[in-house]
Amino acid sequence: MSTGIETFVRYRRQLHQIPEPGFEEFETQRYLLDRIAELPQDRIEIRTWRTGILVKVQGADPKRTFGYRADMDGLPIEEDTSYEFRSKHPGYMHACGHDMHMAIGLAVLSHFVHNPINDHLVVIFQPAEEGPGGAKPILASEELADWMPDQIVALHVAPEYEVGTIAIRPGILFANTSELFIDLTGKGGHAAYPHRANDMVVAAAHLLVQLQSVVSRNVNPLDAAVVTIGKIEGGTKQNIIAEKARLEGTIRTLSKQTMELVKSRIESLVKGTEASFECTARIDYGSNYMQVYNNEEITSEFMDWLRGSGTAKLYECTEAMTGEDFGYFLENIPGFMFWLGVDTPYGLHHAKLEPDEGAMPVAIDTVTRYIRWKSEQPLAGGKAL
Numbered sequence: 001m002s003t004g005i006e007t008f009v010r011y012r013r014q015l016h017q018i019p020e021p022g023f024e025e026f027e028t029q030r031y032l033l034d035r036i037a038e039l040p041q042d043r044i045e046i047r048t049w050r051t052g053i054l055v056k057v058q059g060a061d062p063k064r065t066f067g068y069r070a071d072m073d074g075l076p077i078e079e080d081t082s083y084e085f086r087s088k089h090p091g092y093m094h095a096c097g098h099d100m101h102m103a104i105g106l107a108v109l110s111h112f113v114h115n116p117i118n119d120h121l122v123v124i125f126q127p128a129e130e131g132p133g134g135a136k137p138i139l140a141s142e143e144l145a146d147w148m149p150d151q152i153v154a155l156h157v158a159p160e161y162e163v164g165t166i167a168i169r170p171g172i173l174f175a176n177t178s179e180l181f182i183d184l185t186g187k188g189g190h191a192a193y194p195h196r197a198n199d200m201v202v203a204a205a206h207l208l209v210q211l212q213s214v215v216s217r218n219v220n221p222l223d224a225a226v227v228t229i230g231k232i233e234g235g236t237k238q239n240i241i242a243e244k245a246r247l248e249g250t251i252r253t254l255s256k257q258t259m260e261l262v263k264s265r266i267e268s269l270v271k272g273t274e275a276s277f278e279c280t281a282r283i284d285y286g287s288n289y290m291q292v293y294n295n296e297e298i299t300s301e302f303m304d305w306l307r308g309s310g311t312a313k314l315y316e317c318t319e320a321m322t323g324e325d326f327g328y329f330l331e332n333i334p335g336f337m338f339w340l341g342v343d344t345p346y347g348l349h350h351a352k353l354e355p356d357e358g359a360m361p362v363a364i365d366t367v368t369r370y371i372r373w374k375s376e377q378p379l380a381g382g383k384a385l
């Protein structure tokens with residue numbers, strides 16, 4: 001593996017071409033293992049966990065372990081970028097920057113293999129961030145147990161910030177999330193005999209509108225919550241009354257209490273739908289993600305370091321209603337996540353997302369210099385950080 005930025009930009013483009021769903025990142029895993037095999041092997045150990053990869057770089061005189069985490073999965077989006085290196089997997093796209101997160105991970109790994117520090121480094125390539133969530137099970141895995149970092153860092157591309165900007169805040173950065181799947185079952189029938197059927201397309205339409213009242217009428221306006229239904233399905237043909245309908249969405253809140261309130265209101269509305277439309281309903285909350293809570297002390301220290309380092313312009317941002325299963329890492333390991341400005345008019349999860357690759361050297365420089373600096377700080381009173 002050569003070490004110039006053009007190498008990692010090339011890797012990002014190659015990864016961009018092979019987006020895969022969560023826990024099916026087989027080609028991605030193979031690609032990363034091939035790149036990791038090109039590194040000098042004498043100071044690294046490699047483990048796989050499902051479709052993920054853990055790589056440990058041995059420190060010269062280790063007292064602690066630093067971690068960098070990159071997510072690996074793509075999204076079910078038909079790409080509509082102007083790239084020559086568009087996705088080769090029909091219907092799938094890296095529309096959340098995970099291709100860049102992984103390429104930056106390879107660069108961080110390569111940097112510390114070639115330029116050792118005293119402490120250990122573990123780079124974690126984690127599957128299934130978009131769902132159902134790889135962070136929680138990888139944290140519980142045997143493969144990570146004896147390599148558990150003492151401090152961990154991750155980043156996420158941010159279309160709304162200029163290249164050269166890092167946005168972060170101590171404390172909560174991203175929301176608590178819960179997926180939401182509602183299945184309605186009524187009685188299908190002939191389109192011309194509505195009185196003999198219970199139409200689940202109509203029931204779903206009413207429920208969809210009622211769900212909009214949860215945030216606007218049940219959540220304190222000074223609190224924050226989102227209920228988004230991103231997909232709705234129902235029926236089989238234009239002249240058949242639909243027996244079944246399904247709503248798929250996500251709930252976001254900045255506190256666990258609000259998550260409970262939102263879920264209990266949704267459950268009441270769904271019960272009401274059963275009564276009103278004489279149907280049965282089933283709610284499935286899919287996967288839930290812990291909020292991303294940046295360790296206040298370490299994040300403030302990083303922000304002070306960043307102001308002095310000049311590797312990027314610091315912006316202290318507000319919380320976002322995005323979700324990230326990196327929250328589970330931060331529940332267990334002190335550390336932080338930051339937004340990396342990639343300056344593009346289209347947002348995350350958009351078919352035209354084209355993050356500016358000029359952000360890659362900013363991230364690589366910041367992460368490697370920060371970890372090196374942190375590793376050189378004396379340990380106070382036997383503490384790991």
Ligand SMILES: CC(=O)N[C@@H](CCC[C@H](N)C(=O)O)C(=O)O
Pocket residue numbers: 096129130131156177178179249250251287289321322323324325348
């Ligand atoms: C950074 C980002 O976009 N993350 C995703 C995480 C999705 C979690 C889960 N599948 C859900 O939809 O609740 C996001 O949509 O924020």
